[in-house]
Amino acid sequence: MEVKLLSHTPEPERVVATAARLCYAPQAAEEVWTGFTPETQWEFINKLVDYGHLSPFEHVAFTFAITGVSRALSHQLVRHRIASYSQRSQRYVDEAAFPVVVPPTVAAEPAAREEFMRVINQIRDGYNRLTALGIPKEDARYLLPNACQTQLIMTMNARSLQHFFGLRCCRRAQWEIRELAWRIRREVIKVAPLLFRETGPACLVQGRCSEGAMTCGRPFTREDVDQEH
Amino acid sequence: MEVKLLSHTPEPERVVATAARLCYAPQAAEEVWTGFTPETQWEFINKLVDYGHLSPFEHVAFTFAITGVSRALSHQLVRHRIASYSQRSQRYVDEAAFPVVVPPTVAAEPAAREEFMRVINQIRDGYNRLTALGIPKEDARYLLPNACQTQLIMTMNARSLQHFFGLRCCRRAQWEIRELAWRIRREVIKVAPLLFRETGPACLVQGRCSEGAMTCGRPFTREDVDQEH
Amino acid sequence: MEVKLLSHTPEPERVVATAARLCYAPQAAEEVWTGFTPETQWEFINKLVDYGHLSPFEHVAFTFAITGVSRALSHQLVRHRIASYSQRSQRYVDEAAFPVVVPPTVAAEPAAREEFMRVINQIRDGYNRLTALGIPKEDARYLLPNACQTQLIMTMNARSLQHFFGLRCCRRAQWEIRELAWRIRREVIKVAPLLFRETGPACLVQGRCSEGAMTCGRPFTREDVDQEH
Amino acid sequence: MEVKLLSHTPEPERVVATAARLCYAPQAAEEVWTGFTPETQWEFINKLVDYGHLSPFEHVAFTFAITGVSRALSHQLVRHRIASYSQRSQRYVDEAAFPVVVPPTVAAEPAAREEFMRVINQIRDGYNRLTALGIPKEDARYLLPNACQTQLIMTMNARSLQHFFGLRCCRRAQWEIRELAWRIRREVIKVAPLLFRETGPACLVQGRCSEGAMTCGRPFTREDVDQEH
Numbered sequence: 001m002e003v004k005l006l007s008h009t010p011e012p013e014r015v016v017a018t019a020a021r022l023c024y025a026p027q028a029a030e031e032v033w034t035g036f037t038p039e040t041q042w043e044f045i046n047k048l049v050d051y052g053h054l055s056p057f058e059h060v061a062f063t064f065a066i067t068g069v070s071r072a073l074s075h076q077l078v079r080h081r082i083a084s085y086s087q088r089s090q091r092y093v094d095e096a097a098f099p100v101v102v103p104p105t106v107a108a109e110p111a112a113r114e115e116f117m118r119v120i121n122q123i124r125d126g127y128n129r130l131t132a133l134g135i136p137k138e139d140a141r142y143l144l145p146n147a148c149q150t151q152l153i154m155t156m157n158a159r160s161l162q163h164f165f166g167l168r169c170c171r172r173a174q175w176e177i178r179e180l181a182w183r184i185r186r187e188v189i190k191v192a193p194l195l196f197r198e199t200g201p202a203c204l205v206q207g208r209c210s211e212g213a214m215t216c217g218r219p220f221t222r223e224d225v226d227q228e229h
Numbered sequence: 230m231e232v233k234l235l236s237h238t239p240e241p242e243r244v245v246a247t248a249a250r251l252c253y254a255p256q257a258a259e260e261v262w263t264g265f266t267p268e269t270q271w272e273f274i275n276k277l278v279d280y281g282h283l284s285p286f287e288h289v290a291f292t293f294a295i296t297g298v299s300r301a302l303s304h305q306l307v308r309h310r311i312a313s314y315s316q317r318s319q320r321y322v323d324e325a326a327f328p329v330v331v332p333p334t335v336a337a338e339p340a341a342r343e344e345f346m347r348v349i350n351q352i353r354d355g356y357n358r359l360t361a362l363g364i365p366k367e368d369a370r371y372l373l374p375n376a377c378q379t380q381l382i383m384t385m386n387a388r389s390l391q392h393f394f395g396l397r398c399c400r401r402a403q404w405e406i407r408e409l410a411w412r413i414r415r416e417v418i419k420v421a422p423l424l425f426r427e428t429g430p431a432c433l434v435q436g437r438c439s440e441g442a443m444t445c446g447r448p449f450t451r452e453d454v455d456q457e458h
Numbered sequence: 459m460e461v462k463l464l465s466h467t468p469e470p471e472r473v474v475a476t477a478a479r480l481c482y483a484p485q486a487a488e489e490v491w492t493g494f495t496p497e498t499q500w501e502f503i504n505k506l507v508d509y510g511h512l513s514p515f516e517h518v519a520f521t522f523a524i525t526g527v528s529r530a531l532s533h534q535l536v537r538h539r540i541a542s543y544s545q546r547s548q549r550y551v552d553e554a555a556f557p558v559v560v561p562p563t564v565a566a567e568p569a570a571r572e573e574f575m576r577v578i579n580q581i582r583d584g585y586n587r588l589t590a591l592g593i594p595k596e597d598a599r600y601l602l603p604n605a606c607q608t609q610l611i612m613t614m615n616a617r618s619l620q621h622f623f624g625l626r627c628c629r630r631a632q633w634e635i636r637e638l639a640w641r642i643r644r645e646v647i648k649v650a651p652l653l654f655r656e657t658g659p660a661c662l663v664q665g666r667c668s669e670g671a672m673t674c675g676r677p678f679t680r681e682d683v684d685q686e687h
Numbered sequence: 688m689e690v691k692l693l694s695h696t697p698e699p700e701r702v703v704a705t706a707a708r709l710c711y712a713p714q715a716a717e718e719v720w721t722g723f724t725p726e727t728q729w730e731f732i733n734k735l736v737d738y739g740h741l742s743p744f745e746h747v748a749f750t751f752a753i754t755g756v757s758r759a760l761s762h763q764l765v766r767h768r769i770a771s772y773s774q775r776s777q778r779y780v781d782e783a784a785f786p787v788v789v790p791p792t793v794a795a796e797p798a799a800r801e802e803f804m805r806v807i808n809q810i811r812d813g814y815n816r817l818t819a820l821g822i823p824k825e826d827a828r829y830l831l832p833n834a835c836q837t838q839l840i841m842t843m844n845a846r847s848l849q850h851f852f853g854l855r856c857c858r859r860a861q862w863e864i865r866e867l868a869w870r871i872r873r874e875v876i877k878v879a880p881l882l883f884r885e886t887g888p889a890c891l892v893q894g895r896c897s898e899g900a901m902t903c904g905r906p907f908t909r910e911d912v913d914q915e916h
Contacts, residue, residue, distance in 0.1 A: 006720060007702050015694050015750060019773035019840040022752075026780055029752035029838050033693060051670035052660075058771035059842040061748040063702055065709075065716035071304070072319075072371055081310035084745035084844070086706035090301075090375075091403060093713055103368035112362045119355035119372050126348035133341045138403060139332035142301055142376035143348050146319075151716050153706040155746040155844075157771070174320060174367060202510075208664070212509035235491060236473050244465050244521060248544035248611040251523075255551055258523035258609050262464060280899035281889075287542035288613040290519040292473060294480075294487035313516035313615070315477035322484055380487050382477040384517045386542070386613075431739075435895070441738035529762070530777075530829055539768035548759075548833075549861060561826035570820045577813035577830050584806030591799045596861060597790035600759055600834035601806050604777075632778060632825060 001101075001176075003183040004065045005191065012060035012158065012192040017041045020048050020056035045194045057159040057195065062188055064154050066180065070101035072146035073176045080164055083156040090148075091138040096128050100147040104175065120147065161188060162199050169201040169229075171216040182229045200225055230330075230405075232412040233294045234420065241289035241387065241421040246273045249285035274423045286388040286424065291417055293383050295409065299330035301375035302405045309393055312385040319377075320367040325357055329376040333404065349376065390417060391428050398430040400445040411458045429454055459559075459634075461641040462523045463649065470518035470616065470650040475499045478506050478514035503652045515617040515653065520646055522612050524638065528559035530604035531634045538622055541614040548606075549596040554586055558605040562633065578605065619646060620657050627659040629674040640687045658683055688788075688863075690870040691752045692878065699747035699845065699879040704728045707735050707743035732881045744846035744882065749875055751841050753867065757788035759833035760863045767851055770843040777835075778825040783815055787834040791862065807834065848875060849886050856888040858903040869916045887912055 009015055018033045021044060025032050036044075048056060078085050100120055106112045123143050130140040156164065161184070167173065168181035189196045202210040203219035238244055247262045250273060254261050265273075277285060298306075307314050329349055335341045352372050359369035385393065390413070396402065397410035418425045431439040432448035467473055476491045479502060483490050494502075506514060527535075536543050558578055564570045581601050588598040614622065619642070625631065626639035647654045660668040661677035696702055705720045708731060712719050723731075735743060756764075765772050787807050793799045810830050817827040843851065848871070854860065855868035876883045889897040890906035 004717065006705070006716075007696050007698065009694050009748065009750065010697060011694060015840075018693070018752075022773050022838060022840055023776045024779045025775075029693075029754050029840065030691065033752065047670070051672060052668035055771065056773050059750050059773070059840060061696065061842075061844075063696065063746050065705075065720065067716050070371060071375075075300070075304045075307070078304070078308055079314070084742065085308070086709050086743050086746070088712075089710045092711045101371065103364075103371050105364050105368045106359065106371070109362060109364070112359055112364050115355055115358050115362070116372065119351055122348055122351045122355075123374070126344055126351075129344050130335065130341055133338060133344070135332075135334050135338070135341050139334045142299060142330065142332050142335070143345065143374050145352070145372050145374055146300075147371035151709060153702075153709055153716065153746060155748075157748075157842075206664070206666070208666075210510035212505070214509060233488065235476070235487075236467050236469065238465050238519065238521065239468060240465065244611075247464070247523075251544050251609060251611055252547045253550045254546075258464075258525050258611065259462065262523065276899070280901060281897035284542065285544050288521050288544070288611060290467065290613075290615075292467065292517050294476075294491065296487050313513065315480050315514050315517070317483075318481045321482045380480060382473075382480055382487065382517060384519075384615075386519075435893070437893070437895075439739035441734070443738060528829060529833075533758070533762045533765070536762070537765055537772070543766070559829065561822075561829050563822050563826045564817065564829070567820060567822070570817055570822050573813055573816050573820070574830065577809055580806055580809045580813075581832070584802055584809075587802050588793065588799055591796060591802070593790075593792050593796070593799050597792045600757060600788065600790055600793070601803065601832050603810070603830050603832055604758075605829035 001068045001179060001183065002066070003180065003187055005187040006063045006065050006153070008062040008191060009060040013041050013045060013194045015059050016048070016056045016158065016195060017044045019059045020044060020053065042194060049198050054159050054162070057162065058157045060192070060195070061155050061157045062161065064184060064187070065151070066154055067151040068101070068149055069180065070146055070176060071144070071148050071150050073180065074150050074152060076174065076177050077152070077154070077180070080156070080160065082160040083154060085152055085154050087152045088150050090141040090144060094137060095141060095144060095148065096124070096131070098124065098144060099149045100145070101149060101176065102147070120145065158192070158195050161196070165199045166202045166205060170203070170211065171201070171218060172211050172214060186229065230297045230408060230412065231295070232409065232416055234416040235292045235294050235382070237291040237420060238289040242270050242274060242423045244288050245277070245285045245387065245424060246270045248288045249273060249277050249282065271423060278427050283388050283391070286391065287386045289421070289424070290384050290386045291390065293413060293416070294380070295383055296380040297330070297378055298409065299375055299405060300373070300377050300379050302409065303379050303381060305403065305406050306381070306383070306409070309385070309389065311389040312383060314381055314383050316381045317379050319370040319373060323366060324370060324373060324377065325353070325360070327353065327373060328378045329374070330378060330405065331376070349374065387421070387424050390425070394428045395431045395434060399432070399440065400430070400447060401440050401443060415458065459527050459637060459641065460525045461638065461645055463645040464521045464523050464611070466520040466649060467518040471499050471503060471652045473517050474506070474514045474616065474653060475502045477517045478502060478511065500652060507656050512617050512620070515620065516615045518650070518653070519613050519615045520619065522642060522645070523609070524612055525609040526559070526607055527638065528604055528634060529602070529606050529608050531638065532608050532610060534632065534635050535610070535612070535638070538614070538618065540618040541612060544611045546609050548599040548602060552595060553599060553602060553606065554582070554589070556582065556602060557607045558603070559607060559634065560605070578603065616650070616653050619654070623657045624660045624663060628661070628669065629659070629676060630669050630672060644687065688756050688866060688870065689754045690867065690874055692874040693750045693752050693840070695749040695878060696747040700728050700732060700881045702746050703735070703743045703845065703882060704731045706746045707731060707740065729881060736885050741846050741849070744849065745844045747879070747882070748842050748844045749848065751871060751874070752838070753841055754838040755788070755836055756867065757833055757863060758831070758835050758837050760867065761837050761839060763861065763864050764839070764841070764867070767843070767847065769847040770841060772839055772841050774839045775837050777828040777831060781824060782828060782831060782835065783811070783818070785811065785831065786836045787832070788836060788863065789834070807832065845879070845882050848883070852886045853889045853892060857890070857898065858888070858905060859898050859901060873916065
């Protein structure tokens with residue numbers, strides 16, 4: 001898996017602070033925009049987080065190239081509807097030698113890994129025999145497994161990212177999308193620390209588990225985050 | 230593939246007509262609601278379609294149980310974001326004997342069909358061996374193919390359905406989602422003919438192809454629709 | 459203000475329970491749909507709320523006629539983007555004798571009320587003089603006040619309604635939209651008690667205030683809700 | 688009215704072209720991203736527009752400060768739901784000396800203009816008398832007219848902007864939001880000409896009017912756009 005931040009709204013913290021302040025300020029937008037210092041930005045964004053006033057976070061967007069992930073992951077990922085996706089098409093791209101994602105539980109167990117790769121090879125052979133028989137790629141791909149690697153360009157705004165982290169950084173989230181969530185979080189913290197410092201799984205951010213009876217029972221602490229991610 | 234209309238907003242045509250008329254009417258909502266006859270409804274909805282005033286169509290929603298479709302289809306389907314989905318989870322449901330969707334091009338060609346089913350059986354064996362080795366279902370499923378059947382509950386409003394038909398009833402749409410689109414269209418026409426009579430692929434509805442240089446070159450006529458669907 | 463539930467997805471609790479169960483059930487959708495008893499529905503929906511699994515609530519929609527509310531309210535209301543609205547147009551409808559919403563603080567104070575109504579009458583006269591001078595309605599309406607009554611048809615699904623109640627049933631919400639939120643809540647509880655019993659302001663539902671330093675300091679209890687609403 | 692482009696996704700055309708190409712390309716995202724020349728970008732984006740493949744346009748967002756517009760405009764504007772807004776609040780900001788937008792038909796007719804300003808002054812006096820009587824700003828504002836100026840920060844992606852222009856650049860759109868649409872279009876064309884050159888009202892872009900029987904009868908030509916806007 002590789003996550004690369006391709007592009008993002010410049011000066012994201014200033015944009016969010018300006019949008020938030022505009023709601024309550026008698027000044028003109030222009031003055032609000034030019035009037036912030038790093039200190040007043042910091043203070044203002046902290047207040048927003050404290051008040052749960054999340055809509056100003058929508059004004060900044062982050063665009064990622066996500067590669068080396070499985071179609072199992074991408075099928076889950078695109079369920080996040082407040083985001084934009086462009087994904088490699090299995091209808092049009094030839095998958096004769098498709099690379100795969102191997103789950104850690106499989107990789108850790110030699111017998112399982114061998115079995116897994118044996119089936120993957122059988123699928124590759126099958127796919128290639130079907131296309132050799134004249135079956136169109138878009139139909140031969142019905143054999144392709146969830147493990148098949150895909151790549152996407154994804155754009156998500158900061159509010160939607162906060163929500164995404166709340167659900168997918170959780171220890172109960174599926175391992176691959178959880179890894180993606182933490183990686184994305186690391187990328188956005190580099191360029192907008194104020195906006196994302198306080199983000200993470202619901203147990204950390206809201207102080208309460210959202211998984212009910214299926215809780216993992218190990219709520220994240222700030223130290224866990226610093227050590228593990 | 231099976232498409233069953235589980236539930237929908239009652240009196241959908243009256244709801245749409247009321248919403249539309251309310252925008253321009255001096256009367257109270259209550260009066261507009263009770264004031265329609267079937268004839269005035271008909272007339273009013275025809276005007277809406279003519280004016281391209283589509284937002285009133287959002288007020289009625291249709292809920293379907295969709296079964297016997299592939300994960301190739303469902304991955305495309307859930308990209309339609311103005312809709313709600315609940316889908317069988319491969320993390321939690323055992324797929325030891327998963328049924329599959331066989332593409333028509335494969336089914337039509339004995340050598341291809343044999344090859345296809347051979348690989349499907351290898352995948353089933355592999356999945357079962359992995360779970361027997363203690364690999365969790367949520368990881369063993371990385372072997373499962375796009376052909377694996379899934380089921381969903383989907384809710385979409387009439388405006389989003391019109392858009393869906395515009396894209397997916399097109400002859401250039403992938404065959405499985407195209408079949409789904411036409412089946413859904415048949416279901417909703419039964420209960421709300423006024424709202425859906427004029428829907429279909431862009432070539433039919435807007436009189437122009439939206440596929441540019443990739444056009445199929447055979448724009449739908451009203452007769453094609455009546456005969457083929 | 460009048461709120462009338464015009465229409466809604468029939469058997470809303472069964473639809474939500476079916477959608478939720480389908481995700482984890484080996485049975486076909488049809489069986490899940492027909493297999494619920496009122497008791498198992500109750501149990502299942504309670505689990506959903508406990509797990510914070512909210513997406514199944516999207517499958518049921520509620521359509522309201524809302525009349526006798528101000529344009530101050532409607533401007534706030536339409537900011538809830540996961541919903542559909544059809545609103546009386548001031549461009550097309552003549553507002554020569556527009557009725558108004560009088561805020562309770564104004565109504566309670568004779569001097570304020572008199573002043574308020576005096577200005578409203580001046581506005582009415584101005585609007586009528588402008589149209590008499592040949593100014594189009596769509597421009598004369600630039601004089602019309604926030605207090606001017608409007609009417610809307612609004613459709614919102616149960617998940618979006620839960621979110622709406624979380625924000626707008628709050629004691630810190632603006633009085634008119636707060637009244638609307640509680641009225642809508644009463645209407646939906648009548649037809650879908652299981653889905654909405656546990657809804658309300660964040661302090662009640664999530665056990666924590668979302669207003670930060672602007673908290674009212676009086677978190678709702680279940681008894682407050684029963685007595686006040 | 689003033690429209691200032693505060694911020695936008697850097698290199699918007701490269702982002703769109705990369706997202707689009709990724710769907711069909713065998714290369715890795717990184718290579719696609721670095722592989723474009725201005726010429727291949729141009730070619731690729733033209734193809735997208737030709738094919739009606741609009742989703743890649745969602746990956747770039749534009750953030751505007753919009754000032755000196757009326758609340759009549761903002762109430763319409765926020766109905767565009769695929770966008771983010773932060774707007775000056777009349778609950779919190781004192782409007783003792785609110786500036787107004789005067790419709791051109793009113794400004795052009797001395798008797799109308801005099802009448803209009805007379806009523807505006809009566810409203811200002813009324814607002815101030817109410818607050819002097821102890822009425823909270825959030826209730827005194829029920830007197831404030833649609834003409835009252837407001838300011839917003841708005842973020843919209845390029846696909847949503849294209850849709851916005853399609854509806855609001857139309858000669859039948861309300862004059863103030865039409866002026867806003869053309870001004871926004873001028874701003875984005877400066878920074879992303881490839882993405883927006885071909886945008887505009889439906890008559891120009893799709894070659895057909897979307898207003899049905901309410902058509903203005905004067906479809907835009909490319910020359911009209913160049914001369915008028």
